[in-house]
Amino acid sequence: MALIASARERPFGADELFMWTTDPAGRFVAADAVFARLTGYGREAMQGQTHAFVRHPAMPVALLPPQPGPxxxxxxxxxxxxxxxLVLSVPVAAGVAGVGFKPAGAPFDAARERLQAAREAELAGEAVAVPDFRAAFVAEMSARPAARDAELEAAARRLARLDEAFAGAERKRAFVEELAESIRLFALNAILAAHRLADSAAIGAVAGLLQTRSDAAVPDLLALSGEIERVAAAHAEARFAVAAAQLLAAHPQTGEAAAVARAAVARTVGTLDAALEQLGAAVATIDGHFKTIRFLELQGRIEAARATDTGHVLTLFEEIGRQVRLAGAELAAFGALR
Incomplete structure (x- = not known):
């Protein structure tokens, strides 16, 4: 164990991978030649030691492997x-297997700042929460050459196509939740405006039907918001699982860890597929509401055009139509996802 840390960086190739395994207590059982070279210790010298044996003083003790994940x-x-x-730790029957590579880029810069803050908090006697670096891991892996594995490559390509759809998932969820109330308020305003008109029976009737339909759509719109959240979470889990499996597939000695990672890919992709089916059904339900609302909005504009002094009412119906068309465009991509 080194007693004094220097400012020197150990050369570590961007294309290199290392691997180690630990027992359930976190003690090293084995390490490959790359890890032995990087640490400068022989494999025998590391057996029975924990990660504290090779821990840099700036590294938070609470965040040392072999806790699962990146x-x-x-x-x-x-x-x-x-x-x-950047080390991925995977639980296996005999303990934990870890595979690491040299990190780079913006995720690494941000991670160093977080770890520095965590170490300062640790030295001050504060509890240190484990950061979630799964998104950073996926980003780092996206910049690395992937292992030649047709099944994993196909899964990665498919999930990458979904990235854009779910990049703004939170914004879409907020939009959906606000939409129902917006339509309802426009319909209510149309009803109130119609009551102030001399020739208002037809307009009031259409506005009343519009409010009834918007009230009926509210539970389904809120349910759709929940489905978007579930699919986005399932997509993120599947992306991480595939990236982890690709990393482990690139090292020839991963064995059981690679099998565990492949099983995680199958499980998370299956969960994603089920969530996508539910999302598709929810979008179809909302589309049914939108068709009725668009029809009523058109009828409202027709009736408003027939009456006199109804420019403000016509504007309300036109705004409802604009909102629904915008919502349809926002949600169309979700309905086509598979």
Whole structure:
């Protein structure tokens, strides 16, 4: 174990991978030649040691592997040099297997700042929460050459096509939740405006039907918001699972860990497919509401055009139509996802 950390960085190739395994207590059982070279310790010297043995002083103790998932780790070599790695830890029957590579780019820069803050908090005696670096891991893996695996490549391509749809999922959820109330308020305003007109019976009737339909759509619009949230979460889980499986497939010694990762791909993609089916059904239900609302909005504009002094009412119906058309465009992509 190095006693003094130096400012020297250990050379670590961008295309290199290392692997280690630990027992259930977190003690090293084995390490490959790359990890042994990077740390400067022989494989025998590391057996029975924990990650604290190769931990850089700037690395938070609470965030050391082998807790499952991805973690940026700063290691300290035997001669005092250091190196950063993004390590994926995967539980296996005999403990945990970890595979790491050299990180780079914006996710790494942000992670270093978070880990520095976590170490400062730890030294101050504060509890340190484990950061979720799954999105950063997916971004880092997207910039790396993938292992030649047709099944995983196909899954990755399919999920990448969904990225754009779910990049603004939170915005779409907020839009959907606001839409129902907006339509309802426009319909109510149309009713109130119609009551002030001399020739208002037909306009009031259409506005009343519009309000009734918008009230009926509210529960389904809120349910759609929940479906969007579930699919976005399932998509993120599947993206991480595929990236993890691709990393493990690139190392020849991963064995059981690679099998565990492939099983996670099948499970998360299956969950995503089921969520997409539910989302498609929810979108179809909303589309039914929109068709009726568009018809009523058209009837409202026709009736308003027939009456006199109804410019403001006509504007209300036109705004309802604009809102519904905008909503249809927002949700069309979700209905076609598979």
């Amino acid at each position: 973690m940026y780790v700063r290691y300290l070599a035997e001669d005092g040099a250091s190196f950063w790695a």
